[in-house]
Amino acid sequence: MRPCCPQKVAICSIIFITHDLGVVAELCDRVVVLYGGLVMEEAGIDQIFEDPKHPYTLGLLASIPSVDQDKSRRLQPIPGSPPDMTKPPKGCPFAPRCQYARRICAEELPEMTQVAQGHRSRCWLLDPEAPAEQNPFKQETSKRHREEGAS
Numbered sequence: 409m410r411p412c413c414p415q416k417v418a419i420c421s422i423i424f425i426t427h428d429l430g431v432v433a434e435l436c437d438r439v440v441v442l443y444g445g446l447v448m449e450e451a452g453i454d455q456i457f458e459d460p461k462h463p464y465t466l467g468l469l470a471s472i473p474s475v476d477q478d479k480s481r482r483l484q485p486i487p488g489s490p491p492d493m494t495k496p497p498k499g500c501p502f503a504p505r506c507q508y509a510r511r512i513c514a515e516e517l518p519e520m521t522q523v524a525q526g527h528r529s530r531c532w533l534l535d536p537e538a539p540a541e542q543n544p545f546k547q548e549t550s551k552r553h554r555e556e557g558a559s
C-alpha cells in the first residue's frame with residue numbers, strides 16, 4: 409500500500425482483496441492474482457498492467473470499464489464459472505474458462521515460472537516448449553521470428 413500521508417510513513421502492510429483491478433491500481437504496490445485457491449500470477453503493479461503473463465489476469469484487465477470507452481461497447485466478462493473446490497481440478501483450475509487452454513492444461517498443474525525480476529506466473533503458455541501460435545505471451549517472439557525468416 410502507498411502511504412496516505414507522505415510525512416508519516418508507517419511500517420506496515422495491508423492485504424487488500426478484490427476482483428477490481430481498477431481499485432488495485434490506485435491502492436497497491438504488489439499484486440497476487442489468485443484463482444481456484446492457487447497463486448496464478450504475482451508481480452509489481454506496473455508489471456501486472458503493462459506486461460501481464462497469465463490469461464486470467466488478461467481477462468480481469470479486459471473487464472475493467474473505462475469512462476473513455478465507447479458506450480455501445482459491452483464489458484468483456486470472463487465466460488464460465490469458478491471451479492467446484494469440493495472437487496479440485498487436476499490440472500490448471502482456469503482451464504475450463506481459458507481461451508488458450510491446451511490438452512496438458514486439464515491434465516497437469518503448471519509450476520510458477522519466473523518471467524522477470526519480481527514477476528512470476530503459473531501457465532503452460534510460458535513453458536519454453538510451448539508453441540507460439542495462439543500464445544499471447546509469445547506473439548512478439550513469433551512475429552520477430554517470421555520477420556527474421558522473411559529477411
Ligand code: SF4
Nearest residue numbers: 500503506513531532
Ligand atoms: S495453464 Fe493452460 S488453462 Fe491454465 S491459464 Fe495457462 S493456458 Fe490457460
